[in-house]
Amino acid sequence: MKNNVNNAVKKFASSNNFTIVLFHYDGNVNGWDEFDWSKDVIHITARKQTKWWFAKRFLHPDIVAPYEYIFIWDEDLGVDNFDAEEYIKIVRKHGLEISQPAVDGQGFQWRMTERKRDQEIHKQVQERENWCTSPQLPPCAGFVEIMAPVFTRNAWRCAWHMIQNDLVHGWGLDFNVRRCVEPGHEKMGVVDAQWIKHHAIPTLLNQGQQNENTSSTAIRTRCRLEWKMFDERVAEAEKAYYQLMGIPYPSSNSTNTTN
Incomplete structure (x- = not known):
């Protein structure tokens, strides 16, 4: 895992345009001193937490407001074919407010995030039958995964408010951040020209107490x-908004699915 993180950090540390923050959920901050870049990045530690728990507490929109883009990335990404500066150029060119690099390799992933080898970016795909209530809704469009999203500062201000203090895994965010940009199917996309691999390393295993079940099944x-729970809260908030605005609530407004 250290080599994975080292490779990812170096992709950003080679430029003077990025500030790097490492969230440590194992308390082992000094374990990174072997890398030259460690003294130049920000280290934040809290044992047995997750990326979205940290993001909610330490990446407040006012704190990151000086930055044009915010990368909220997992630690198990392969970045051999990724260039951060080139990525920024592409998302600017296409006006993407929320994006991610395409995912290349085997294993399950949403078709929306799979790398398309003949395109620079894509914004829409045809998913499996009955997985999308509309071709302009997730996961067919307006969708990125929570493993490697990239937000503009304005989109992050909205997405940050969506993150729930007590829901630490972030599941459901990927189906709903489209609400932060309008229209989502135009301002969200996947960058095929800069791609990553997802190694799917189960780093949350065995992080709990001995009497806690931290198996992969329990975590899932x-x-x-x-x-x-997140879907229920979004639905209630949406209903309250429609009622406040005096707008009839659609009979079906769900865009979520499970696999």
Whole structure:
């Protein structure tokens, strides 16, 4: 895992245009001193937490307002074919407010985030049958995964407010951040010309107490429960908004699915 993180950090540290923050969930900050860049990045540690827990507490929109783009990335990404500066050029060119690099390789992933080898970016795909209620809604469009999203500062201000203090895994965010940009199917996209690999290393395993079940099955169960809770909260908030504005609430406004 250290080599993975080292490679990713160096992709950004080679430029003077990025500030790098490492979130440590194991408390082992000094373990990174072997890398020259460690003294130049910001280290934040809290044991047994997750990326979105840290992001909610330490990446407040006012704090990151000086930055044009905010990368909220996992630690298990392969970045051999990724160039941060080139990526920024592409998202600016296409006006993407929320984006991610395409994912290349085997294993399950949403078709929206799979790398298309003949395109610079893509904004829409045809998903599996009955997975999308509309071709302009997630996961067919207006969709990026929570493993490697990139937000403009304005989009992040909205997305940050969506993150729930008590729902630490972030499941469900990917289906709803489209609400932060208008229209989502135009201002969200996947960058095929700069791609990553997702190694899917289960780094959350064995992070709990001895009497806690931290198996992959237990973690996935917790993630699905949080997703359900998040959807319910979004639906209630949306209904309240429609009622406040005096607008009839659509009979079906769900865009979520499970796999």
